[in-house]
Amino acid sequence: MTDASELEARQRLAHLWVEGEPAVRAFVFASVSSFADAEDVVQKVALTVARRFDEYDPERSFEAWALWLAKSRVIDHYRVSGREKLVFSEQLMNQFADSLIARHSEQSARAVALETCVEKLPDKSRRLLELRYEDGASAEAMAETLHSTAGSVRVTLHRVRNLLAECIQTELRKEAQC
């Protein structure tokens, strides 16, 4: 690679990464449950993608390639504790990646819609999301803070997510009608 084309490559990478990162993040978050660990892994994927960018074949999907690199980083993460079996199988990985890639065009609209939808939630539901997503609390820890039971917290959290998913769909439809 010449020095001049290096800058070009870097700009291309920045652009592709912005497009492909949500899928990588979703994959890693589905595979690594602690938020802090998942964020560390995403960061490592970003560095690997940057370092190995000259191997990327522009004919192919960038997301597919980035997800393939992400899988190795997820395996590394589990290897430390000897739990590689928890990584998605090759087949599941491919199916999951296809499914994420199919959602690609909607992704940025979903992220924007989520902002609106979180705002619409009752305070109590938002508090639950804060505990789970801002503090990374487990169901047990949330139950303790909210003087509830882990089972009840799980159900509520599941419902809040359902509400958000519905709200996002509504917002996307509104967007489509505009």
Place this chain on the structure above:
Amino acid sequence: MLSEERRRELDRLLDGDLSDEDRVKIQASLESDPEAIDWLADRALLHSNLRRTMRRRGTETRTQTKPYPSPRRPVVARSRSHSWMAVAAMIVVVLGIVFLLRPTSGQTFATLEETRSALWESGELSTADGSRLGPGTLRLVEGLATLRFDSGAEVILEAPANLTLVDAMNCELSKGTMVSDIPDSAHGFRIKTPSADVVDHGTRFAVSVHESTGETHTQVMEGLVQVEYAASEKVVELKTGQRNTVAGQHLGVATEGVDQEPRTVPIMPLDYGPGWILIPTVKDAYTGRVRSHESEILLYLKNTHVNENTDRVSYLGFDLANLGSTKIEDAELLLHFAPTGWGLASHLPDAEFSVFGLVGNVPEWDESILYGEFPGKPNAIHLGSFTVPQGVQKGRFQIRSEALAQFLRQHSGSEISLKVVRDTQATEGGDLVHGFASRRHPFLPAPTLAIRLSDK
């Protein structure tokens, strides 16, 4: 339609709320359930977006009640009054990258990737290759060290240098030179020096600090950098190819000329004893070019396996007219290397260079061949080679050989032409461009022949 139970199970998978055994079982069951995979993909996107949204909201809430610890870097702290609907989704994503690239766990935020010929003064940080580094000071006495911050910023420290690490986006350089390569993830990377703050808004730049005066020299190879004068609010923006010096009470202006690297250590004058004569080049130039990477004062050397047009080969002309038929006993060719600021040292192993004497039908050439091509392909005799260790970019290198002395004897009384090439090819693209001082260099000696004449 997925059952409610199946959906709850998948939510628990995302929450890490399952035993390893259950997790493996559910993952296996997914393979034959495309509907569940689609649902999980939706949910995983929601899950990861929620993490980002809730953390950002948390940061905002905190900003409203107390000042953010680093108000000069308001990357994440956005006021809620900004309508997020209006903000392009891409910005959401980019902010997210910046956010998540900040250290989230542990005390360390950088890695000492590699050192070359490094000698360290004792300090509080580990200096073994691969060490993880947290806050503290590195004191590099000799050699080169490459550090990678978790923000993605990569810096090469050139001895003698003292660098204090603050966090993944901030460091303090109190002396020495630092060449930085900053990807988008580390946009806003800040280097504090005694006289200025250098803030990166682009990609590659070098900063040198003179210990005795605290002077700060900044030069930008690519991109945009801000130099903030420590003593006031003044700021100078430097674009590709510009440089700036902050000294004492003076915040300098941006000037063109990235290739004139700042003097970081004093250069010893050439000193050969009696009996030796020194002959500098009467003409010198290099061929090959990458646009906007040229130098007027350094002669570049590069050997890529990718693209021949970007190879750089240097030619030196010496006038031996005054030597007459004097007997040449010994001869040496001296070249003073200096950093070119182009390419990565890590992509190139120890590099071997060869010097050839042009013989036979040597065409007339002058310095107009600079950046172009050498006219013709005359025969060349190998006169000697030398090796520049990986990571070393400055210092005096020479060949001293009987072949050189023999060549000079044969051509004494006339003009001679030498060719310098790098034999070693890069292991990877974007590797280091070597350079040594031409006769136009403001303070380094020109390529010089040192010749010892017989006293008989």
